[in-house]
Amino acid sequence: MQGVPLIAYLTLGLFLFSVGVVGVVIRRNPIVIFMCIELMLNAVNLTFLAFAKFLPTMTIPGKAPLADAAMSGQMMVIFVMAVAAAEVAVGLGIIMAIFRLRQDIDIDEMNLLRG
Amino acid sequence: MYKPVILPIDWSMIAPVVLVAMVGIIALCIEMARPKKNNNLIVGFTLAGLAVAAIAILVQFDMDSYRIGETLSGMVTRDRFSLTMQLLVVISAFLSVLFSEGYLREKRIPFGEFYPILCWSAVGAMVMVATQNLLMIFLGLEVLSISLYVLAGMSRSENKSEESALKYLLLGAFASGFLLYGIAFLYGGSGSIHLDTIRQSWAVGNSGSHMLLLFGLGLVLIGLGFKSSLVPFHMWTPDVYQGAPTNVTAFMAAGSKIGAIAALWRVLDAMGMMQQYWMPAMFWIAILTMTVGNLIALGQKDVKRVLGYSSIAHAGYILVGILAHVREPMKIGSDTVSYYLLSYALMTIGAFAVITLSARAGKEGTKFGDVQGLWHRAPLAAGSLIVFMASLIGIPPTSGFIGKLLIFKDAMAADLAPLAFVLAVNSIISVYYYLGILRSMFVVDEEGEYVRNSAMNNGLKSACVICMVGIFGAAIFFSPLMQLFGTR
Numbered sequence: 040m041q042g043v044p045l046i047a048y049l050t051l052g053l054f055l056f057s058v059g060v061v062g063v064v065i066r067r068n069p070i071v072i073f074m075c076i077e078l079m080l081n082a083v084n085l086t087f088l089a090f091a092k093f094l095p096t097m098t099i100p101g102k103a104p105l106a107d108a109a110m111s112g113q114m115m116v117i118f119v120m121a122v123a124a125a126e127v128a129v130g131l132g133i134i135m136a137i138f139r140l141r142q143d144i145d146i147d148e149m150n151l152l153r154g
Numbered sequence: 155m156y157k158p159v160i161l162p163i164d165w166s167m168i169a170p171v172v173l174v175a176m177v178g179i180i181a182l183c184i185e186m187a188r189p190k191k192n193n194n195l196i197v198g199f200t201l202a203g204l205a206v207a208a209i210a211i212l213v214q215f216d217m218d219s220y221r222i223g224e225t226l227s228g229m230v231t232r233d234r235f236s237l238t239m240q241l242l243v244v245i246s247a248f249l250s251v252l253f254s255e256g257y258l259r260e261k262r263i264p265f266g267e268f269y270p271i272l273c274w275s276a277v278g279a280m281v282m283v284a285t286q287n288l289l290m291i292f293l294g295l296e297v298l299s300i301s302l303y304v305l306a307g308m309s310r311s312e313n314k315s316e317e318s319a320l321k322y323l324l325l326g327a328f329a330s331g332f333l334l335y336g337i338a339f340l341y342g343g344s345g346s347i348h349l350d351t352i353r354q355s356w357a358v359g360n361s362g363s364h365m366l367l368l369f370g371l372g373l374v375l376i377g378l379g380f381k382s383s384l385v386p387f388h389m390w391t392p393d394v395y396q397g398a399p400t401n402v403t404a405f406m407a408a409g410s411k412i413g414a415i416a417a418l419w420r421v422l423d424a425m426g427m428m429q430q431y432w433m434p435a436m437f438w439i440a441i442l443t444m445t446v447g448n449l450i451a452l453g454q455k456d457v458k459r460v461l462g463y464s465s466i467a468h469a470g471y472i473l474v475g476i477l478a479h480v481r482e483p484m485k486i487g488s489d490t491v492s493y494y495l496l497s498y499a500l501m502t503i504g505a506f507a508v509i510t511l512s513a514r515a516g517k518e519g520t521k522f523g524d525v526q527g528l529w530h531r532a533p534l535a536a537g538s539l540i541v542f543m544a545s546l547i548g549i550p551p552t553s554g555f556i557g558k559l560l561i562f563k564d565a566m567a568a569d570l571a572p573l574a575f576v577l578a579v580n581s582i583i584s585v586y587y588y589l590g591i592l593r594s595m596f597v598v599d600e601e602g603e604y605v606r607n608s609a610m611n612n613g614l615k616s617a618c619v620i621c622m623v624g625i626f627g628a629a630i631f632f633s634p635l636m637q638l639f640g641t642r
Contacts, residue, residue, distance in 0.1 A: 079331035108345035
């Protein structure tokens with residue numbers, strides 16, 4: 040197949056995913072953490088779509104060509120986007136509730152729960 | 155041109171799920187009308203609806219009229235394992251609803267929305283246990299988790315509750331990111347998101363697809379490890395359990411753990427062929443989960459935190475059962491895991507139900523000192539707590555003992571003797587902190603501030619009695635139960 044090879048998509052996906060993970064770990068603002076989680080999910084979507092584009096052209100030995108494989112990957116992306124939207128709706132609600140309680144949403148200040 | 159094959163659909167397979175979802179929707183409509191300005195009608199309706207759903211699941215255990223198989227293009231699976239897990243989820247939701255109303259009133263958060271959201275959370279768990287499709291596992295997990303994020307932050311004026319909700323949400327979403335990324339690679343390695351097809355494609359695959367599948371499996375296991383709180387992905391568990399309202403914690407500990415463990419069971423079962431790669435890792439994770447959970451619990455001062463760490467340890471025990479099954483899939487069935495989860499659900503929900511007594515007039519204290527002298531205020535609750543703790547420790551004749559014995563036997567049969575040994579040692583360590591909880595309940599010197607005026611209500615009484623009867627019943631009727639849960 041002409042054009043961008045599969046490995047390029049996967050590498051970009053892995054890069055985006057790593058940026059997301061690092062962001063979640065080092066940032067202190069829950070809204071930024073949320074954006075990083077969105078980045079992770081978008082990396083997942085990219086990976087799914089890349090596989091969905093390339094799988095129908097491949098065959099796994101001993102089996103019929105993967106002609107139908109594109110469908111499940113593309114459906115998966117639709118569901119991931121819907122779920123991510125639901126997650127953000129709830130998440131921003133919780134962040135709002137916290138902001139009303141303490142006028143501050145820094146993660147480091149959240150240390151009431153400990154052993 | 156893509157031409158999907160549409161097979162006839164067996165609607166009875168998704169009837170219980172639809173039923174519980176409808177119960178939630180109708181309960182929300184009742185809540186909007188709010189007859190008599192209280193929640194009694196909602197509670198009654200939810201309980202009745204969950205009971206009907208439990209019956210709808212129970213009739214399907216009759217394998218002659220309800221065949222084992224899949225429907226809706228492989229999205230929904232029905233076998234003994236999925237039916238059992240759905241039944242356990244419904245039972246957990248039922249028990250959590252049963253004692254919630256009194257606690258929510260005491261805590262001054264009498265929101266009727268609790269009941270519908272709990273139902274939908276149960277729907278999520280029921281979806282994810284009854285499928286072999288990774289898309290459905292993901293969707294069920296998210297429906298379950300998103301509902302629980304909302305419930306954990308339900309006590310809006312309480313800093314702790316909001317903090318636990320945010321921690322749960324951020325770590326939960328982080329974990330689903332890993333889970334999804336893993337699913338993407340499993341899909342890339344096999345061309346399918348159905349676990350059966352993935353299992354087959356490992357057998358025929360080449361080294362390239364094997365690498366994709368292994369990478370994907372690792373990420374999926376990280377995601378599911380977060381959700382079922384295996385060490386080293388357990389950090390959120392005690393915090394969230396401590397901060398969330400106690401009735402929510404009860405369902406979280408039982409319902410969401412059942413969902414996550416069932417999904418883990420399905421995934422590991424399907425990946426049995428590549429166990430030479432993941433078995434060593436899971437072996438150490440099981441050892442760590444049992445040991446770390448128990449050791450950290452020893453130093454805790456808060457009853458809900460102790461129970462949180464204890465739930466981590468129990469996840470480790472169940473993981474031993476799963477690993478034993480994967481090593482010897484022909485000899486060891488899913489019935490051990492099912493039985494252990496049943497007894498675990500009963501004893502944890504019972505224990506959390508008793509802890510709800512420490513809420514009074516909008517405040518709540520769950521430190522060991524706060525619950526001192528509960529024995530005087532509520533002898534029934536404190537008495538039943540003895541049974542729950544005995545079962546959590548694993549003292550005969552409770553179901554907790556039989557569950558541990560079964561897992562021990564399975565581990566020995568599957569040549570996992572080190573795990574069986576660690577399990578036994580950990581059961582002994584755990585005696586210390588469970589007895590610590592009991593000691594503070596029965597100490598008479600000084601009554602804790604919050605339990606001084608606590609009052610039993612009928613819902614709580616019945617929840618305690620049902621859990622107690624269930625624990626002994628499951629121990630006595632152990633062999634018919636095992637037959638119901640599946641064949642060995």
